[in-house]
């Protein structure tokens with residue numbers, strides 16, 4: 001358990017103790033286990049040491065020792081418990097990440113898309129693969145629910161151990177900025193890290209944009225010299241990510257010279273045509289932003305040792321991840337696009353793409369959008385403004401209101417709109433009613449973007465997750 005760990009002291013009894021399970025949450029502790037006391041955002045795990053022991057924990061990892069030391073318990077005192085969870089769990093599970101080729105993708109947008117494409121690509125190249133993503137986790141063909149974009153440090157090691165057990169050779173994972181700051185990736189040996197982009201999101205958590213950039217940079221700072229640090233050169237923070245890394249520095253770009261240079265040739269509602277390092281291919285993903293994702297995926301695969309030609313052939317057959325530019329065209333030719341755009345930049349990219357590939361301005365753009373509750377409030381007026389700028393009609397509605405009042409979120413969004421923009425927008429807080437309204441307003445040829453929830457199959461309101469699936473709602477209303 002203690003290899004590579006930064007331990008201050010071990011006290012109590014006995015130093016060599018057998019541990020059956022590891023837990024981060026006292027509520028789940030079972031007899032014979034080890035409990036990690038980690039200070040968190042809402043509370044401090046140190047408060048639950050006693051409960052964990054009552055439930056049968058035999059070992060405790062903590063930063064501060066409790067006032068009462070029990071002789072039959074082993075206390076491992078460390079400087080920083082969050083960073084020791086993954087390292088100890090990696091020891092416990094016998095270093096699963098070293099038996100896999102693990103690539104982590106970070107960036108405000110594009111993580112799920114890239115990780116899912118890599119998973120599909122490597123499967124089509126004949127490998128057994130693991131995937132850790134916002135939509136779901138996969139161990140080869142087995143699908144497991146995902147609660148977080150990046151699982152907690154214990155679950156990560158356990159999932160990777162299961163991947164090894166099932167014969168997987170690769171694992172593609174999303175590294176959210178929360179996860180990096182909280183050291184969920186500690187103890188994972190990465191073969192590579194990918195940076196897609198950084199734009200406004202999560203300032204509720206990181207407070208400043210500088211902190212948010214720094215959070216992502218830590219992923220690259222910790223890479224070993226045998227790994228690759230692949231970044232988007234067209235994002236001005238791309239090279240910032242590489243400043244202090246020991247890893248091999250590589251970049252992709254659509255605009256300038258790069259190790260992986262893409263040239264976009266065509267874009268339509270069916271896909272895009274792009275030349276990569278001189279080879280031209282057709283892909284079934286839509287929009288310039290997806291050209292970046294495709295470049296990142298192509299580059300990662302080549303850097304992992306796959307043959308360029310084979311990668312291109314396999315990649316050109318792949319379709320977008322669920323809820324990402326997902327399209328339904330009705331019999332009367334209304335086009336519905338379900339997309340997980342939940343940041344200002346994502347929304348702007350999707351809308352710019354729609355504007356650039358529609359046949360003419362006769363095809364009106366109707367955008368339905370909301371913003372999540374208990375999350376970054378600064379993005380609300382920005383997202384409303386972008387929706388108004390690129391659309392003929394805007395339907396403001398609820399996303400996942402969580403513990404906030406939907407009306408308050410809508411008011412925050414409307415603050416971004418000038419009077420003429422307000423005249424082309426309506427607010428309908430019930431999401432289903434809002435979708436119905438948007439659909440009714442559309443005529444043949446019009447395009448309705450339903451943004452923000454993508455693959456999600458629930459709507460979270462005041463602690464309850466109600467069944468809700470944008471795509472299904474549209475299908476039902478069409479029927």
Ligand SMILES: CC(=O)N[C@H]1[C@@H](OP(=O)(O)OP(=O)(O)OC[C@H]2O[C@@H](n3ccc(=O)[nH]c3=O)[C@H](O)[C@@H]2O)O[C@H](CO)[C@@H](O)[C@@H]1O[C@H](C)C(=O)N[C@@H](C)C(=O)N[C@H](CCC(=O)O)C(=O)O
Nearest residue numbers: 024025026040041042043044045048148149150152176178
């Ligand atoms: C704000 C945040 O990121 N919180 C995450 C964090 O929780 P925390 O450690 O701060 O938890 P806490 O509630 O303060 O508790 C502190 C400690 O006491 C323990 N505890 C608490 C209560 C108790 O009775 N017993 C007990 O032992 C907890 O298990 C924890 O170890 O660490 C936990 C384990 O790793 C996460 O489950 C939890 O995610 C919460 C549920 C969450 O909603 N996180 C979101 C914001 C998030 O992480 N999102 C990113 C995606 C963002 C993106 O889109 O890019 C993600 O990776 O999913």
Ligand SMILES: Nc1ncnc2c1ncn2[C@@H]1O[C@H](COP(=O)(O)OP(=O)(O)OP(=O)(O)O)[C@@H](O)[C@H]1O
Nearest residue numbers: 108109110111112113134149289324339340341346
């Ligand atoms: N490379 C990109 N650049 C900008 N926007 C993108 C890019 N890729 C995807 N998007 C937009 O962002 C949305 C979310 O994409 P995706 O799920 O791949 O991102 P993510 O980084 O995993 O998001 P999350 O942080 O929620 O996990 C897409 O639906 C699309 O609108």
Ligand SMILES: N[C@H](CCC[C@H](N)C(=O)O)C(=O)O
Nearest residue numbers: 342371372375399400452453
């Ligand atoms: N991983 C993102 C998802 C946001 C999705 C959106 N539908 C919302 O609920 O705000 C977050 O936690 O910020």
Ligand SMILES: [Mg+2]
Nearest residue numbers: 111112134149
């Ligand atoms: Mg994601």
